[in-house]
Amino acid sequence: MNKSKPRVAIVLLSYNSLKLVREFLPKIIATTNHVEGVEIVVVDNASTDDLSPWMAENHPDIRVIKLEVNKGFTNGYCASLPQIEAENYVLISSDIEVTEGWLEPGLELLESDPKIAAVQPKVMSFDKREYFEYAGAAGGYIDHLGFPFCRGRLVNEVEKDESQYDDVREIFWASGACLFINADAYHKSGGLDNDFFAHMEEIDLAWRLKLMGYKIMFQPKSKIFHMGGFVIQYGSPGKVFRNHRNNLIMLTKNLPAYQLFYKIPFRLLLDYAAMIKMILDGNPKSSGAILKAHWQYTMMLGKWLKKRKIVNSLKSKTPNHFGICPKSLVYQFFIKKVRKFPDLHWDPVEKR
Template structure:
C-alpha cells in the first residue's frame, strides 16, 4: 500500500470519473500515493467503465448505497486492513478537478505539524464552458478556504458570505490557517486519527459529517488547517443539488445532531443546552417560512 490513499466515493457519477480521473492520476505521479474508487452500488455502469478504462485504479464495489459516511467507513476499513496501511487518507469527491500540484502541500504540512489531524486545500468553483469545464477564480460554496461555526452553530467558511462567494485574489494566502472544519469534497486526514475516532458518524448518512469529524478531532486534542498552497476546483451538487429538499433536510437534521453530540464537551452542559434551545427555535422559524412560501417539501 502507498503512503497516501486518495479515495473517491462514487454513486452514479460515471461521467465525472471519466472526466476527472486522468488529471488526478497525472498529479500523483512521483508521489507515494494511489487512487482508489469506492462505489456505492452504482447502476450507471461506473464499475464496468473503471475496469475497462482505468485498470490501474483499484475499485471497491460495495453491495448497496451506504451514503457518504457508510461508504467511506467501509472503504477505509478495508484499506486499513492492508499489511502496509497508508499514513494519510484523502476524501475526494467525484466532481473535483485537482490542480497539478495539489497533493504535496497537504502532506508536507501534515508531515511538519504532528498535531494536525485534518487539512484541506482552497476549493474554487468549476464552471461549465461549452463542452468543457473552466477553472474559476471564485471560491466554491461548499468549502471555500476552510470553515467555522457561528454563535448559533451554523457553519460558514472563508470566501463565502451567505450564498455569495468571493473571488480568490490571494486574500487567504500565503500561510496555512487554523480553522474549525474542512470540506469533505477534498480532505486529508491521518489514518491513525480516523481509526481512533471511528471514522465518520453513519447516523449522518451525508452532509455535515466532515464538520462533526473535524470537531471530534479537535476535542481529541488535534488541530485542523486550511492550506492555501493547494487548490482544487469543485462543481458541487454532483449527487444532490444545493436546492434539493433532501439536502436541506439532511443539513438541518445533521447540524442539530452534530450540536447535540459535541456541545457539552466543548462549552459545558448548561451553555450547550441553552445554545441548542436557541438554535431549535431558529430552525422552527425557518420551517415555518418554508411552509408559508410554498416549500413544504423542504420543511
Template sequence: MDTLAIVILNYNGQSFLAKFLPTVLANADGHPVYVADSASTDGSVAFLQANFPAVIVIQLPRNDGYAGGYNLALEHIRTHYGGATYYVLPNSDIEVTPGWLSPVLNLMKANPKIAACQPKIRSYSERTLFEHAGAAGGFVDWLGYVFCRGRVFATFETDHGQYDNDQRIFWATGACLFMRADVFHETGGFDAFFFAHMEEIDWCWRAQRLGYEVWACGQSVVYHVGGGTLHKSNPQKTYLNYRNSLFMLYKNWPADGWLWGKILLRLVLDGLSSVLFLKVGQWRDVLAIIRAHFAFYGRLPELRRQRTALQQQQKAEARLYAQSIVWQYFAENKKTFAEISGVKADSSAL
C-alpha cells in the same frame, strides 16, 4: 504502507469519473488511486475496469452515503492494501490541479497534530469564486451554524489571494478532505448515521476534542462542481443538513454549555428559515426542516449515549466562534468573512 491513498467514493457518477478521473491520475504524484463504488447501477464499475486499469476499484455492497461508504472503503484499504499514512477524499466532481498534493502533505508532515486539512475550493463553473462546500476553510458558531473563509451563507467571495495563508480552522470540507489515517481510525471514522452532509464537520470536532488540529492550506487549490450526487435544491439535502447539524451540536457541545437553551434557539431560528423557504414557494423544504427536528428528538437516546462517551474520551476543547453568524449576516448585514466582528480575512484564528 503508502504515504497517501487517494480515495474517491462513487455512486452512479460515471459521467464525473470520465471527466475528472484523468486529471486525478495525471496529478497523483505516484500515489495509488482508489474508487470505492457504492453499488452503482449506471455501469460505473465496468466503465472503470475497461478505461482506467490503473485505478484500484473497491466494490461496496450498498450505498451507505458519504459517511458509511468511506468508513467501509478506508477500512478495506487498511486491511487489504496495507493502509496509508494519509488519506485524501476528493469528490468525484472535483477537478484537481498540478501540485495540489505536496503543499498539503508538507503542511501535515510538518505538524503531526494536524488531523485534517483542505485545499482552497473554488467553483468549477465560476473559476474565480469560492465554492459553497468548504471554500477556504470552515468554522462553527455558538449555535452550530457553519460558515467559511470565502463563503458565508449565500455570499461567495472572489479569490484574489486573501486566503493564500495556511490557517488553523474548525472544519475541513469533505469535498476534498485530507486526513491522518491513524486519527481517522482512532476516532472510529465518520458517524455513519449522518449518511451525508456535516459528517466531516462532526469528525473534525471529535478529532479536536482528542487534542488534534484542523487546517486549511492556501497553496493548494481544486475546483468543485457541487451537488453532483444531491443537488442543493433537493429537499432531502435540506433535511440532512438541518438534522445532522442538530446531531452534531448535541453530541459535541461542552458539558458545561447551555445546551438545551441553544437547541431551543435553533428551533426558533430554523423556524424562521422555514419562512424564507415559504416565501419562494419551497414548501417541501419546510417539511424537510420539520422532519429534521422530529428525527433529532427521536434519536436523543442514542445521541445521549454518544455524548457521554465523547465526554469521557475528551482531552481538549474545540474552539467555536463565540458570536452568532446568523445575527451578523442577516441583522448586521456582514456578508463576508472579513466583515465579521473582530476577524480579518488573513487572521490566524477566530
C-alpha cells in the same frame, strides 16, 4: 513513515458518476504519478452506471472497492477505509477537478506536525472559476450556535478569490469534498458518523478531532475545483432535511454539557423561523423538511446521547476550541447584512 504502507491513499468515492470519473480521474493520475508512495482507490458506492467494468477495462492497475448497497456518502467511506492501509488518506468526491501540484502542499502540511489531523485545500467553483465554492471555500469555521461558515462564504454569499485568503492557517473544519486526513487520527476518532448519511459529517468529524486535541489546517497552495450539488442539489428538501437534522445531532454530540440545555431549544426556535421564511418565499417542501428533521432528531434522541458519551470518552485534557466564533452568524448576516468574512470583524488567528 511506515515503509509497509503507502504514504497516502487517494480514495475517490463515486455513485452513478462515471461521466465525472472519466473526466477527472485521469487528472488525478497525471498530477500524482510523480509523487512517491501514492495509491489511488476508487470506491463504487453501488453504482448502476457500469463504473466497475469501465475501471477494469480502462484502469486495471487501480484498485476498486465495490459496495453492493448504497447507504449514503458517509457509508461509502465507513465501509471502504477499514480496507485501505495507508499513512494518510485523501478523501475526494467524484465531482472534484484537481490542479497541477495540488497533492504535495496539502500532504506536506499534514505531515509537518503530529498535532495536525486534517488539511483542506482551496475549494473553488467549477462553474465560476474565479469564485470560491460553497462547500469549504478557504476553510471552515462555526459560530457558537453551531452554524457553519467559511472564509470566502457566509450563508449563501460566495466571494471572488482575489488572493485575500492565501495564508496557511488553522481552521475549525475542513470540507469533505477533498479532505487530507491522517489515517491513525481518523480511525482513533471513530471516523465519519454513518448516521449522518450525507451533509455536515465532515464538520462533526473535525469537531471530534479538535476535542481530541488535534488541529485542522487550510493550505491555499493546494487548489481544487468542485462542481457541488451533483447528487443532491443545494437548497433541495433532501439537503435541507439533512442539514437541519445533522446539525442538531452534531451539537448534541459535541457541545459542552452546560451549553446543551439552552442552545438546542434556541436552535429549534431559529429553525422554526427559517421554516416560516421558506413558506413566505414559496418553498413549502423545504419548510416541511425542517419539521421532518426535528421529528427524526427527537424520536432518536437516546441514540444521539449515547454517541455523546463516546465523544466524551475521546476528549483530551486539552481540547482545541480554536475557530468557534462567539458572534451569531444569523444576526450578522440577516440583521447586520454582513456578506464577507472580514466584515465579521472576528479573526481567531489575529486574536491569538
